Amino acid sequence: MCLAIPAMVVELCGKDEALVDLDGVRKRISLAMVDDVAVGDYVIVHVGFALQKLDVGEAEATLALLREIARAQQAAGEAGPAELP
Amino acid sequence: MCLAIPAMVVELCGKDEALVDLDGVRKRISLAMVDDVAVGDYVIVHVGFALQKLDVGEAEATLALLREIARAQQAAGEAGPAELP
Amino acid sequence: MKYVDDFRDGTVARALGAAIRAGARPDREYRLMEFCGGHTHAISRYGIADLLPPQVRLVHGPGCPVCVLPVGRIDQAIRLALEHGVILCTYGDTLRVPASGRLSLLRAKGRGADVRMVYSPLDALQVARANPAREVVFLAIGFETTTPPTAVAVKQARAEGLGNFSLLCNHVLTPAAMHAILAAPGGVRLDGFVGPAHVSTVIGSAPYEPFARDHGKPVVIAGFEPLDVMRAIQMLIRQIDDGRAEVENEFTRAVTAEGNRKAQALVAEVFELRDAFEWRGLGTVPASALRLRPAFAGFDAEARFAVPAVPVPDHRACECAAILRGEKRPQECRIFGTACTPDNPVGSCMVSSEGACAAHYTYGRFRVEAAPTETTRT
Amino acid sequence: MKYVDDFRDGTVARALGAAIRAGARPDREYRLMEFCGGHTHAISRYGIADLLPPQVRLVHGPGCPVCVLPVGRIDQAIRLALEHGVILCTYGDTLRVPASGRLSLLRAKGRGADVRMVYSPLDALQVARANPAREVVFLAIGFETTTPPTAVAVKQARAEGLGNFSLLCNHVLTPAAMHAILAAPGGVRLDGFVGPAHVSTVIGSAPYEPFARDHGKPVVIAGFEPLDVMRAIQMLIRQIDDGRAEVENEFTRAVTAEGNRKAQALVAEVFELRDAFEWRGLGTVPASALRLRPAFAGFDAEARFAVPAVPVPDHRACECAAILRGEKRPQECRIFGTACTPDNPVGSCMVSSEGACAAHYTYGRFRVEAAPTETTRT
Amino acid sequence: MRLPHSHPLDLEHGRIDLSHGAGGRAMAQLIEDLFARELGNEFLAQGDDGARLPACTGPLVMATDAHVVSPLFFPGGDIGCLSVHGTINDVAVMGAQPLYLAASFVLEEGLPLAGLARIVASMAAAARAAGVPVVTGDTKVVERGKADGVFITTTGVGVRLAGIDVSGANARPGDAVLVSGPLGDHGMAIMSVRENLAFDAPIVSDTAALHGLIADLLAAAPDVRVLRDPTRGGLAATLNEIAHQSGVGIVLDEAAIPVRPAVAAACELLGLDPLDIASEGRLIAICPAAGAERALAALRAHPLGTEAVRIGEVIADERRFVQMKTRFGGRRMVDWLAGDALPRIC
Amino acid sequence: MRLPHSHPLDLEHGRIDLSHGAGGRAMAQLIEDLFARELGNEFLAQGDDGARLPACTGPLVMATDAHVVSPLFFPGGDIGCLSVHGTINDVAVMGAQPLYLAASFVLEEGLPLAGLARIVASMAAAARAAGVPVVTGDTKVVERGKADGVFITTTGVGVRLAGIDVSGANARPGDAVLVSGPLGDHGMAIMSVRENLAFDAPIVSDTAALHGLIADLLAAAPDVRVLRDPTRGGLAATLNEIAHQSGVGIVLDEAAIPVRPAVAAACELLGLDPLDIASEGRLIAICPAAGAERALAALRAHPLGTEAVRIGEVIADERRFVQMKTRFGGRRMVDWLAGDALPRIC
């Protein structure tokens, strides 16, 4: 449910709106649901609205944890030979 | 101006209307402009209305006169060889 | 077609033509105006000119309701459709009449106007019934023939309480136009009129008496079939040669002296005279057109919508005015057949096939353009 | 796509899968319900099942707003469009939902209904602005994620005085549905929940505490990317094996304990709880949906138009109800893949690609149908 | 390609929706269960996005026409058979044997499948009767209000008959102008069922495939110079086209031009000229005057040409005018119609 | 046929009206001054209702497609060039050399002539560049609200290349599945300019004529078994069609399937699958695995195939399923899309 995707704010527009970018695709969205958005922030976009800001620190932390689990598992010898990111 | 054509009344329909026939083409028209129309009468049809009844006696008289003029002229030797109606 | 084909008989026509040739004086010209577009059309479509002696000169009059409608009135209809969003109903004849800004009702339709062709004014009522949430305007044109059906439609709308129906009324009067032609300063030389067929079924033959009595012009009311026209021409030639000026009736099968009283009463109930009305070609003619009576003012589109008729000058080169007054022939217009053709009419005489220019272009121009190898006269 | 592709990495996935396999007890089954269709979709689209040990059994929950919408609500929308002539705006997702009489909004469109797909509720406002003479109804569906945008649109409509805009409100509440599942008589055996991603960005993680605390079910809130789902499964297995029942948050990059207060305030301003609402599959669930507050009653399509929602029984053979409660799998429905396919859905779980049946049909049925020559497991 | 479909196509109550044009299973089902079933032949059965056909001997001819007739059903036919006849005729009047048709459909969302099924069955019957198979096709669906029920474009391929050279540019002064039967039946049949004109008339469309008639004509009179079907714009437009292509004039004899009484009467009521009204199963042939009787005899010997007559002659005229001696005894031009044939009141 | 016209066609401010389709002088002028002028070639210049073409050697191929794209203009193309490319491709994927096109237009009353002129010029340029002339055509005009600007049906005729036997029914287990470049650019370019979706993206349609690429491929790899352009329904529909026609299964490798980042991103935003999105200048080729590298090399040597890759293999599977190993490490089916590709919110 609730298709939403994080995109980067590249421009703040008048009246609580922003232009966001997702790999070159740019769309104007509403910021009516979130405060204090700045250019460079990632927001989660749903039906033309920013649902929430993405916490980049938390995102990186989650990724680091996932990679760590994977590395540990690889070290334990169970996963295939592929290079982990 | 005022495209109109005589057609024969083949049916009287409710509410001041009639079905007229012109060589097999049948159309429903209004009789709002004419009184005392009977089946078999010829009426002059314009924009879906009977404009006027056609006086069949006068029509035949006019035709007879035209043919008479033509015949007289043919007798006078001026017209071509065609058979007059 | 009974009582139609009979009056198109070629054998009778040839003999009647010979009789006319035999009867006409070789030493004079007969300048006869057929007031009606219906006659103009018949003359061209049947090639009647080929059967007449050269001294009979037919002059085309203004009796084509499309041709005499000023540009400003079509502009009004287009604005109603484009700006006021009404459903504009009208007869097929008016769809191609050139309006301002290179528009016409047909082109306005292409730009989003909701324009619907109707066959009868009662069809416009049906459109109004079927679209209760929309305003439906019937652009009415026509002479006395077409007016009574409009009157019936308006009365019917009132009876049904069809509040979304209204009328853009352009009904005009034949005798007033004939009078304007005769009264034109330095006007045309005319020896007589072929009088209207179907207009006369409604108004009768009596209204033409002043033209005979006061202006000394013979009038012969004629049917629209080609034998009717030829017979009327013969009758006019007789009157002229006899020095008479009377109203005669060739179309006795449909026209009486008093006309259709019921139709006249319908018109009188719904319409009243306008003080004056602009005619293309004739200018502003007093007491020459009708408008809705105050009792029917609710059905008057001009009152209901703010669309004044703005007079629009004709194209500079256009000779429609002179042609509609019978002063010039189509081929005397500088742009006839070049800039002005039935495909791209500049003047209104080029629009309807009853218009003098369109009839000449469509049916008759082989007579005046460079002759072909084969001779064109049989 | 930054912060998207990272969470779809196959190399990490394979190692994480191995870790889960290594960590899960071989002697027990883990029955985990992913409440959300977003998770159902990710599980199918990325083939996550292939990376999990067989003792992990994923149970699809009712978290697809299209799937839980009762037929009667779509019927309402269709009647608004076909009988009341409104412009019915809605998301692409709802257009193909089967309604009564073999209709759907898409089929109603083919029968003349003016149905418009929108991407955002603000687009529906734009339709209302552009069509001031028409009534425009926005058929709103969705859980807590989608409700605040609707609230913004309604507030905007009031601010602009858009009197021709109204809302057919079908916004529903996640915790109420989770509660209904756990409260179902003879309900499903579940060992834990993969908690909603985007719903939780709005409501926060706190509302799930009762499920852990009172029902003893661990909840791990997870993002919709496949690594999020796998990690959440790992966390759930740990809780279960540890005998814990807590609310944990895997989706920390977007979800906080308190959620989005601004969004919550918007919803609270515009909407209030309905006493009860009919859910497909779950029946009438108390306090499980929202309606407009009296202050916004003018924008309530249900108040403005006389279109009561008439309950419609599901197709006799349809097992959607059991599937939405997590009691059955799609392939256990007698008409799955025969009478009911995504092209001709009978039940709503076959409509959205987030529906359990559609996801299984579209992405997963190769697993259960007769095996091909090549082995399907890599 | 035969797919398992969960529901049979509901040809009774079903309607076209956008999925029927989206390239998925619904479209495949429509093609299999309606188009392929009705129109079926070995080429269509290949199931590819085009047809593999045999090699053919002789120069090719290709013609295409979009059919947008409204209403879709009319006395004597429908858009389906019309779309087959129209293109067969355009190939045949090039002096060719029509061999294959391609058909492309634009369907309006909401179109009743029952109507579409009638149309496709009618196409199939027409193609079968003519011996010219529909070998490939295409289906698109557009939103309601973006089309008018069904548009069908047919494209025909044929092979020119040996020893025949017909073209609109070949008319020569002195040639005779022939017509295979009464004019305007098709156009007037359509008008009789138009919502805003509806009248009752014993008029049925003349729609027919003319390649058999043409083959017989050319076998008897291989010196025929021009063949044309007087469709849009009627006889008037067709002859004006020929006059312009050939740089000649044409003189018609009104008394000889066949028009059925009901068609003439409907024209009178509507203020139209029968010479402007379309036929869809009539042939105009222009041939040397010396061969005219032989050509007429060949036409009259075929069921579609029993009422064939000579209606005029080609003359030298740099102005390329089409003229007509009227039955009344005068003469007039027969010009292209300006604009569409709109009913007149004056 | 050159007529004297009273006014030049107003290509700046003019609009299509019903007279442009009525068979009169206005139609003749539109054809002369726009269609014939732009598309002009010796065949079209014949001025008849069809084209007389040379004889051609070898078995014929015929394909037809209606083009109804909305909007008419989109990044990277318009309905004009698209209608040329689409049919050339359908002929070429039959293993044929496309030779001639027929084009039929359904125009909506009110269509600006300026737009039509751009479309026709674009068709002409595409046909010229491809060396496949439009040899005959047709124009119909329908009332406003009965079409959507312009519909163009093109029909192509070609001759099969000697020694080539490609068909959707020819795939065999073990064959390699190749694609000539990234998928979905065309469909996503269209969506980016749809009124209710409009987003800004560096996405241009891939519309292109593939017959040159195909000729090069077949010269290098005459053992290619299947060629297909993944248009409506995208790769998913095309491969499902082939699987059904050939009675096989297909297994794709998601990691190998080329999709441009912006196309993938737009799909994420709209809830669509790039495998369902149409391309109009991409080629799917299926060939014996042994010849795959030679075929890939031939594709990559052509400007339209530089990004060609191998994306999967054909397997034996009576169920005719298309499956995919996901980049993530799992497996799923790639089914036909149900209905139209509608943006989702959930």
Ligand code: SF4
């Ligand atoms: S040719 Fe045209 S412009 Fe000239 S008088 Fe006639 S209608 Fe007017």
Ligand code: SF4
């Ligand atoms: S297969 Fe269809 S009918 Fe059966 S449970 Fe699923 S959605 Fe309902």
Ligand SMILES: [Mg+2]
């Ligand atoms: Mg053609």
Ligand SMILES: [Mg+2]
């Ligand atoms: Mg044709």
Ligand SMILES: [Mg+2]
């Ligand atoms: Mg033709």
Ligand SMILES: [Mg+2]
């Ligand atoms: Mg196709």
Ligand SMILES: [Mg+2]
């Ligand atoms: Mg329609």
Ligand SMILES: [Mg+2]
């Ligand atoms: Mg095709």
Ligand SMILES: [Mg+2]
């Ligand atoms: Mg194609």
Ligand SMILES: [Mg+2]
């Ligand atoms: Mg193709």
Ligand SMILES: [Mg+2]
């Ligand atoms: Mg054509």
Ligand SMILES: [Mg+2]
């Ligand atoms: Mg449109």
